[in-house]
Amino acid sequence: MRKITFLLLIGILFFSLLQAQVGINTQNPKAALExxxxxxxxxxxxxxxxxxxxxxxxxxxxxxxxxxxxxxxxxxxxxxNGANNAIIGIGNSNQTAAAAGAGSLKYDTGSQALYLSDGTVWNKLSAYLIRTYVVADIINTSQSFPDNASTTVMNWRKKEDLLGTFNAATGIFTAPRTGTYTISVIATFDNGAVGTNSYMQMELVSPVATVKCQSTYYDAATFQTSVLCSGSFQLIAGQTLRSVISHNMGSLKYLKAGYCNLSILEN
Incomplete structure (x- = not known):
């Protein structure tokens, strides 16, 4: 009976402690734990x-x-702490800038940007990004362009590619992030026969749009032909862009070294 009473007292004391406030270095805690x-x-x-x-x-x-x-x-x-893991994760919020207060920070998952409250409005924080900038030319003229066929221009020589987004061998550019990209390409065939009413056409091709540019020749002759094409494309990260040449000059054509240039700029 004495053992049962002792256990009962211990249980009551434990329950009371659970309900009470706890203080460390204070006898009068003002919170559940102070x-x-x-x-x-x-x-x-x-x-x-x-x-x-x-x-x-x-x-x-x-x-x-x-x-x-x-x-x-x-x-x-x-x-x-000197380790490579000192990262702060910032989330989104539907609070107004006034409710959050000046100096508050949030990350908007929609626009993928940080916003800072000035106490009245959320201001988007801008960051200096290294923007895509590609410059290339062609000195390897081994690629051939058959009559009445569409051929992607390859074998470029990269002179500038800040983000490594352009595959010179395949001639394919890949957007590193969603945005607007402007491409300009000039291509020149080596000296050769040109048929009557023939053309040299370039297409700038993306998954969502194609820009076509054409040079037309009405009289037969022997000379260099060229085409210049440029356009702006709204690309999603990972989408590609390439230049394609077609012609109907009646024979196999080759590009002229030093007369073919490409530039791509992220706007």
Whole structure:
């Protein structure tokens, strides 16, 4: 009977503790858990959390600075622990800028951009991006262009490609991100016979649009022919762009080295 009474008292005491407020270094806690630290400067530590490897993963100093993986934080929230994992994830919000308050930050998943509140409106933060810029020419003229056939221009020589978005061997450009891209291409066939009422046509081809440019020749002769074509394309990241040549001059044609140039610019 005495054992049952003792267990009952322990149970009542435990239940009471669960319902009560808990204070550390204070007898009158004002919250469910209140901790009073022993200092008020950066010299002393209010809270430390370590993992099983005895690595400190959280440090709260007595002046209110919090470090995640940082023992002595220098700012209100410090993640700079020297490891390559100090990233802050910022999410979206449907709060107004006024409700969030000036200085608030959010990430809009729709526009894929960061926004900063000035207390009145959300302002999109701009960042300097390295924009796509491609310049290429042709010095390898081994590719042939048959009569009455459409052939993608290949074997380019890259002179500039800031983001590595242009495959010179295949002549295919791949958009690194969604945006508007302007391409300009001039191609010249080597000196040769040109038939009456013949043409040299270039197409700039993307999955969503094609721009066609054509040079027409009414009289038969022997000379160099060329075509210049340019256009702007709204591309989704991963979509491609290429230049295609066709002609009806009656014989196999080859490009002229040094007379063929390509440029692509992200707007």
């Amino acid at each position: 901790i009073i630290s022993e200092g008020s400067t950066s010299a002393t530590q209010a809270l430390s959390v370590r993992n099983t490897s005895n690595t400190e993963i959280l440090s709260l100093r007595d002046h209110g600075y919090l470090g995640l993986g940082v023992t002595n934080p220098d700012i209100r929230l410090d993640l700079r």
